[in-house]
Amino acid sequence: xxxxxxxxxxxxxxxxxxxxxxxxxxxxxxxxxxxxxxxxxxxxxxxxxxxxxxxxxxxxxxxxxxxxxxxxxxxxxxxxxxxxxxxxxxxxxxxxxxxxxxxxxxxxxxxxxxxxxxxxxxxxxxxxxxxxxxxxxxxxxxxxxxxxxxxxxxxxxxxxxxxxxxxxxxxxxxxxxxxxxxxxxxxxxxxxxxxxxxxxxxxxxxxxxxxxxxxxxxxxxxxxxxxxxxxxxxxxxxxxxxxxxxxxxxxxxxxxxxxxxxxxxxxxxxxxxxxxxxxxxxxxxxxxxxxxxxxxxxxxxxxxxxxxxxxxxxxxxxxxxxxxxxxxxxxxxxxxxxxxxxxxxxxxxxxxxxxxxxxxxxxxxxxxxxxxxxxxxxxxxxxxxxxxxxxxxxxxxxxxxxxxxxxxxxxxxxxxxxxxxxxxxxxxxxxxxxxxxxxxxxxxxxxxxxxxxxxxxxxxxxxxxxxxxxxxxxxxxxxxxxxxxxxxxxxxxxxxxxxxxxxxxxxxxxxxxxxxxxxxxxxxxxxxxxxxxxxxxxxxxxxxxxxxxxxxxxxxxxxxxxxxxxxxxxxxxxxxxxxxxxxxxxxxxxxxxxxxxxxxxxxxxxxxxxxxxxxxxxxxxxxxxxxxxxxxxxxxxxxxxxxxxxxxxxxxxxxxxxxxxxxxxxxxxxxxxxxxxxxxxxxxxxxxxxxxxxxxxxxxxxxxxxxxxxxxx
Numbered sequence: 001x002x003x004x005x006x007x008x009x010x011x012x013x014x015x016x017x018x019x020x021x022x023x024x025x026x027x028x029x030x031x032x033x034x035x036x037x038x039x040x041x042x043x044x045x046x047x048x049x050x051x052x053x054x055x056x057x058x059x060x061x062x063x064x065x066x067x068x069x070x071x072x073x074x075x076x077x078x079x080x081x082x083x084x085x086x087x088x089x090x091x092x093x094x095x096x097x098x099x100x101x102x103x104x105x106x107x108x109x110x111x112x113x114x115x116x117x118x119x120x121x122x123x124x125x126x127x128x129x130x131x132x133x134x135x136x137x138x139x140x141x142x143x144x145x146x147x148x149x150x151x152x153x154x155x156x157x158x159x160x161x162x163x164x165x166x167x168x169x170x171x172x173x174x175x176x177x178x179x180x181x182x183x184x185x186x187x188x189x190x191x192x193x194x195x196x197x198x199x200x201x202x203x204x205x206x207x208x209x210x211x212x213x214x215x216x217x218x219x220x221x222x223x224x225x226x227x228x229x230x231x232x233x234x235x236x237x238x239x240x241x242x243x244x245x246x247x248x249x250x251x252x253x254x255x256x257x258x259x260x261x262x263x264x265x266x267x268x269x270x271x272x273x274x275x276x277x278x279x280x281x282x283x284x285x286x287x288x289x290x291x292x293x294x295x296x297x298x299x300x301x302x303x304x305x306x307x308x309x310x311x312x313x314x315x316x317x318x319x320x321x322x323x324x325x326x327x328x329x330x331x332x333x334x335x336x337x338x339x340x341x342x343x344x345x346x347x348x349x350x351x352x353x354x355x356x357x358x359x360x361x362x363x364x365x366x367x368x369x370x371x372x373x374x375x376x377x378x379x380x381x382x383x384x385x386x387x388x389x390x391x392x393x394x395x396x397x398x399x400x401x402x403x404x405x406x407x408x409x410x411x412x413x414x415x416x417x418x419x420x421x422x423x424x425x426x427x428x429x430x431x432x433x434x435x436x437x438x439x440x441x442x443x444x445x446x447x448x449x450x451x452x453x454x455x456x457x458x459x460x461x462x463x464x465x466x467x468x469x470x471x472x473x474x475x476x477x478x479x480x481x482x483x484x485x486x487x488x489x490x491x492x493x494x495x496x497x498x499x500x501x502x503x504x505x506x507x508x509x510x511x512x513x514x515x516x517x518x519x520x521x522x523x524x525x526x527x528x529x530x531x532x533x534x535x536x537x538x539x540x541x542x543x544x545x546x547x548x549x550x551x552x553x554x555x556x557x558x559x560x561x562x563x564x565x566x567x568x569x570x571x572x573x574x575x576x577x578x579x580x581x582x583x584x585x586x587x588x589x590x591x592x593x594x595x596x597x598x599x600x601x602x603x604x605x606x607x608x609x610x611x612x613x614x615x616x617x618x619x620x621x622x623x624x625x626x627x628x629x630x631x632x633x634x635x636x637x638x639x640x641x642x643x644x645x646x647x648x649x650x651x652x653x654x655x656x657x658x659x660x661x662x663x664x665x666x667x668x669x670x671x672x673x674x675x676x677x678x679x680x681x682x683x684x685x686x687x688x689x690x691x692x693x694x695x696x697x698x699x700x701x702x703x704x705x706x707x708x709x710x711x712x713x
Contacts (some may be wrong), residue, residue, distance in 0.1 A: 024069070070710045097330030108232045156289055159232075160557065162255040163221040169254050170214060180509060183386050184211040190378045191215045195222030196624050199229055199351040201341070201371045205380040207357045208419070208503035212324075213250055216355045219376060220320040223351055230349065235321045236293045237298040240329035243480030248292040261288035263297055283465070286312040296623045302340045303591065305618035316557065318349040325479055327355040327496045330623055331532075331578065332588035338362060339592055342369035356498040359568075361575035364469035381568050389506040390488075390516045392429070392498075394563040399524035404429035407489065411622030412462075412469045415489040416477060416501050419527040420444045422491075424699055426472045439468030442593040443477055448633055448661045450475075459483060477504065484680075489519045494536035495543060496575035499566045520563060539577045543570050629685040630662040633695050637661075645682055662686075663701045673703075 091518035093495035176182040187210055194202070196220075204219070206212040217234070236251075238244050248262040263286070286293075298321070302314055321340035321344070323329070329337050344371070354362065354373070355644060365374045377383055397408075400422070407413050407430050417423050427442040434440050439462065441455055462469040463484060475493070478500040479485070490498050498520060506516035522537075542561055547570060554561045565569065579586065587593070594617045634642060638661050641654035650658070665673070670687065673679045678691040689695060694702045 013508065027564050028702065035244060062713045064501055073082065074230050074239045077713055079654065088145075093098045098654065100104065115693060116679070157256060158261055159221060159289055162259055162289055163225060165255050166214075166217060166221060170218060183383065184215075186378055187211060187215045187383070188218055190376055191219035192222060194374070195219050196226045197223075197374065199223075199231075199349065200345055201352045201366050201373045202354070202376050203359055203373050204353055204355040204376045205357070205359050205383070209387050209389065209507065209509065210357075210377075210383060211355075212355055213247060216322050216324070216353060217251065217254070219353065222321055224320050229351075230318060231320055231351070232318045233286075233289050233291060233315065233463065235286070235298065235316065235489050236324060237293055237295050238294050238324040238480070239293065240325075241633060243324060243661045244294065246480060246482065251290055251292065255290060259289045261286065261291045261293075263291060263293040268373050286315045295323070299333070299337055299340065299623055300618075300621065301673040303336065303618050303621040304346075305615040310454070316344065316348070318348065318622060319506045320351045320353065322355055325357050325500075326356045327358045327360040327575075328479070330362065331582050332585060333591070333621060333623060334362075334579075335587040336591040336621060337466070338365045342366060342371045343370055353662075358499050358571050359575075360496070361572055361579065365579075367462070373564060384568055388513060389509050389568075390502050391500070392518050392520060392563045392565050393555045394520045394549060394551065395558075395560035397522045397524045398555075400425055400429060402524075403489070404433060407470055407472070407679050408433045410470065412466075412485055412486055413487045413489065414477070414485040414504055416473050416475060417492055417523070417527075418475070418529045418533050420474055420703075422523060422525070422527045423472050423474050424704075425525075430470055430472060434468075434470065438468060441469070443472075443473035444700065444701045445474065445476060446663055446703060448663055450635075450637075450660050451697075451700060456481065475501075477501075479503075482507070484499045484510075485514070486515065487517055487519075487557060488510055488519060492520055492522045492537045492540055493533060494578075495540050495565055495571055497536075498540070499571065517559075519560060520565065534538055535576065535581070539574055539581070540565070542577060543574050546573060590620075591617050591621045594620065628664040628666050630659070630680070631659055631665055631670070631673075631679055631701065632662045632686065632688050633659050633701070634689060642688070643688075646682070646688075648685070665701075669703050 030178065096607075170188060172565055173185055173188070176185045191204070202219075203214060205214065216236075218550070220234040223229060224234060236244075236247060238247065244262060248260055251260045300318075302316075317583065317690055322339070341350075341352045345352060353376075354370075355358075366373050403415070404426055408425070415426060417426065423442060423444045424446070427440065431440040441459055443452060443455060447455070454523070459469055459471060460483060469485075471477075471485075475497055478497060481504070483504050487503055488501060488505040490500075490501045493501075503517045505518050506513070529540055541551065544565065545562065549563045550561055594613050631646075632638075632642065638658050641650060641658050644650040644654050645658060673694075674681075674687070676691075678694055679687040680690055682688050689701070697701060
């Protein structure tokens, strides 16, 4: 069966696209597959089913004719772009050319690009089909088409308008009146000057307090609008939902709520008013001028095999992608992430901005793929010195009891440790020795997110009022949590984590630098932590020794020894050592090997065609290695949603609300709780807490009886 498309605006039909593509698509097809519901050759069936039946099904009047020469007009053509990337070739001509010489791509780069071209093409097909089905189901199509690709929200403003609104806000910062304002304005000026540079990969190295949120948005909008760039949107990808929520709120205030799409698992579309339905539809293909999302959503979409994740790919084309807190990219998937970003830059008209205070030294990796990294910030080392607000001091090993006494002697102090077990132990000790027990707080993921939000609200209020506030937390507080303590204690960890933690000390610059100390220590008691953290601690010690820090002498002095672990040199050395040690594990699951060494081939109609293992690569590419189960803590606020989950009728909105009241535990801990009847299975890997006495309003779920394993985060 053949299928031809009449692309929008063309007088002649294009090549028989799917007819030519089909041999490659069907080459690795299992015969028992059901439908073409995912972009994966491994799930497509014979040419009589799969994509053909999918496209000729409800909502899409494509015709799969018996004659190869028959041309049928297709509604998908109305959503079919004339331009796929900077080359100017249409997707039809590109894929036809790709298929005709698909087996000629002998090298890894060619195979990876072949994988990307198929994925991008099919993404457009699936999104066009989804838009059409939405229309036939009575859902809004959002107005006019945007550059022939899908539908764009009718009330969204142009990037020119967004830039004008941002500039109005930024102009209020001028002329700068303080030294801090002068520094922030110099960063804003550098972003404006660099915006006209050619698209590619940039870094924006700005210490905490440098105003990188406004600065990165200024660069992104100006860069998108620069002559010849022809970019359509700005995509912010960040590691934590707390940062997403903060950034999205800032962007909505600056450029207008109708122009910002916030996409992550915690966003409640049902409570978003009359726009909730439109926002949910927009998350399927990211059709908005500014998209704020997670690293997981961005990168897993680039490697996904499910149509629900792939529909946004064509809207990533011609975008400015800002990676906020870029150092948080997982090491085990670092090379696949860099490779995908380089491909977006080279072939899909994108620009990437690595935005962080602790640059992860990705220059060499991007350089391997012909993408030199250009720094935007003016003299990063000088910026670091000007924005320095704290001192680092290493105090060596310290027992919990001694550390608790030191914490209790401070009216306002933050202590961050690597395991939930130690956080709980220290909290109990500090609370027992504190006169004001109400001023002691515990923060870890043993508390569900709603509980943590309430605790953080009280913590911020106490800090502002100058009241007693002693917080013992895990690393969840290090990034995206806007708190300001005069003194911080941090257990030895990766250098990037310690620097991020220092951003919670003297954040607003109200105290002299010499009074704002970040004390680094090693726990005197052994707590079980993942090997990943142990290795990072060892590298941090190595960096400290390189700097001349006398680690042995640190314990002999109460105030410890000076240790400028936050310097750019220390950060660079740390990441270089980390990447060197893990050089064979930067693509731990072999994702790139799957997609760049497509050595197998099968014969179809006498022709050898390469096999592209879409599904296998998607299954291997996981930004987060979970291995945990969710324990839902009953609460009156989710009584109805929890009932729906119990009887098996919970909606996506209900699942999102319930998830905000859940705590994650590892399998061994879950089995221990299950054996005592403390929890019961609801669905899959989701459980309900039956013994609610195990959940404390101070410290969350008591997992000490669940297996005794040292848990982090």
